[in-house]
Amino acid sequence: MDKKEKILQAALKLFITVGFDGTSTSKIAAQADVSNGTLFHYFKTKEELINKLFLKAKNDYREYILNNMKSSKNTKGKIFEFWSACLEWIFNNPESIAFYDMFSSSPYIDKLTIEEASRGFDLVDQMIMEGIENESLTDAPVELISGYIYASINSFKYYKQNNPDQADEYKELAFKMLWRSIANF
Amino acid sequence: MDKKEKILQAALKLFITVGFDGTSTSKIAAQADVSNGTLFHYFKTKEELINKLFLKAKNDYREYILNNMKSSKNTKGKIFEFWSACLEWIFNNPESIAFYDMFSSSPYIDKLTIEEASRGFDLVDQMIMEGIENESLTDAPVELISGYIYASINSFKYYKQNNPDQADEYKELAFKMLWRSIANF
DNA sequence: GTCTATAAGCTGATAGAC
DNA sequence: GTCTATCAGCTTATAGAC
Numbered sequence: 079m080d081k082k083e084k085i086l087q088a089a090l091k092l093f094i095t096v097g098f099d100g101t102s103t104s105k106i107a108a109q110a111d112v113s114n115g116t117l118f119h120y121f122k123t124k125e126e127l128i129n130k131l132f133l134k135a136k137n138d139y140r141e142y143i144l145n146n147m148k149s150s151k152n153t154k155g156k157i158f159e160f161w162s163a164c165l166e167w168i169f170n171n172p173e174s175i176a177f178y179d180m181f182s183s184s185p186y187i188d189k190l191t192i193e194e195a196s197r198g199f200d201l202v203d204q205m206i207m208e209g210i211e212n213e214s215l216t217d218a219p220v221e222l223i224s225g226y227i228y229a230s231i232n233s234f235k236y237y238k239q240n241n242p243d244q245a246d247e248y249k250e251l252a253f254k255m256l257w258r259s260i261a262n263f
Numbered sequence: 264m265d266k267k268e269k270i271l272q273a274a275l276k277l278f279i280t281v282g283f284d285g286t287s288t289s290k291i292a293a294q295a296d297v298s299n300g301t302l303f304h305y306f307k308t309k310e311e312l313i314n315k316l317f318l319k320a321k322n323d324y325r326e327y328i329l330n331n332m333k334s335s336k337n338t339k340g341k342i343f344e345f346w347s348a349c350l351e352w353i354f355n356n357p358e359s360i361a362f363y364d365m366f367s368s369s370p371y372i373d374k375l376t377i378e379e380a381s382r383g384f385d386l387v388d389q390m391i392m393e394g395i396e397n398e399s400l401t402d403a404p405v406e407l408i409s410g411y412i413y414a415s416i417n418s419f420k421y422y423k424q425n426n427p428d429q430a431d432e433y434k435e436l437a438f439k440m441l442w443r444s445i446a447n448f
Numbered sequence: 449g450t451c452t453a454t455a456a457g458c459t460g461a462t463a464g465a466c
Numbered sequence: 467g468t469c470t471a472t473c474a475g476c477t478t479a480t481a482g483a484c
Contacts, residue, residue, distance in 0.1 A: 081449085096370050102476075102477065103477080103478060104478090115453095115479095123479080179368045180368050180369060184365060219422070221426065222419075222422050222433060222437060229418040232414050234407075234410070241404070248403065251407070255403070255407075256444060258444045259440040260440065287458075289459085298469050300463095300469055300470075301468055303460085
């Protein structure tokens with residue numbers, strides 16, 4: 079693995095355990111088995127490092143989703159695929175998610191990064207608009223529906239974190255609850 | 264206002280704008296019009312200060328909720344009251360919420376504080392258990408339902424932040440969507 | 449690309465006068 | 467309770483050799 083990648087990985091681990099403040103660049107460098115100077119060769123500032131890390135997490139996430147939903151044809155199936163893929167990624171990448179939760183509303187992540195990170199998730203909006211048009215989804219603002227989808231994902235994530243053993247048996251129910259709230263009956 | 268309160272207010276403002284790291288104790292003291300020594304008289308460490316602030320935010324929130332829901336008798340009404348009260352508080356106290364979002368998953372907030380903060384919100388669990396018993400709520404795990412309620416609140420919060428003008432006209436719909444997902448039909 | 453050496457500046461926290 | 471004065475230690479970042 080090249081040093082740049084090692085630095086990013088070390089930083090991720092440290093940031094989520096001791097925060098941005100608690101993580102000095104020298105600690106990152108030490109953990110990555112790299113000199114302090116090398117760190118500043120790859121990243122002009124500590125802030126640039128954290129912003130790059132943020133974008134990387136978002137892109138990995140997005141890519142996983144895009145690669146894991148292409149079979150379903152109707153709206154309900156598509157949304158279920160999206161919902162499932164998100165949860166799969168979340169549970170296979172707990173560190174990235176912890177990092178994202180911790181820093182998404184942090185002043186260290188600048189506006190440009192957030193904007194760039196949010197781009198590309200518009201496939202959700204597209205699914206929803208399609209669903210409203212073909213009358214399988216309730217006629218509500220797209221953002222309200224997408225918000226509910228994300229909310230359901232988040233809610234199930236917390237549930238599974240607190241009840242790792244029972245969660246899977248309630249997965250279908252959790253999606254059914256989401257679907258009931260956004261479907262057009 | 265006494266100096267302790269002034270320190271807490273100054274700290275809140277600084278923390279949400281420039282983060283924990285960016286906010287030095289001397290800046291807090293300066294902003295609060297108080298000497299550095301005085302700050303350390305009231306709070307043994309910087310960490311203690313942020314933990315106290317976190318508890319204060321949570322308690323203010325809880326108190327507002329408790330004082331704003333006592334009239335409804337059936338489950339749907341109670342949950343709507345809770346849902347509304349949460350959103351009201353959120354929009355009247357944006358700084359506290361920003362602070363909470365920023366630090367709820369932060370290593371500066373210790374486990375004891377989080378535990379103490381989460382206590383007292385069990386009125387939600389109570390409402391839900393009541394609702395499941397009298398068959399107005401779907402028979403799902405309490406945590407799954409409560410999670411969905413919190414998620415719905417969060418979702419509408421984001422919607423209103425991005426669409427401040429249209430949000431109010433969709434408030435009823437947003438609650439209806441929540442209710443459809445957790446009600447027993 | 450990678451390292452070592454280096455430093456100015458700020459940090460949280462203390463001590464002690466009033 | 468509140469202040470001033472003070473500090474040891476660590477911080478991010480740079481410069482320059484290899």
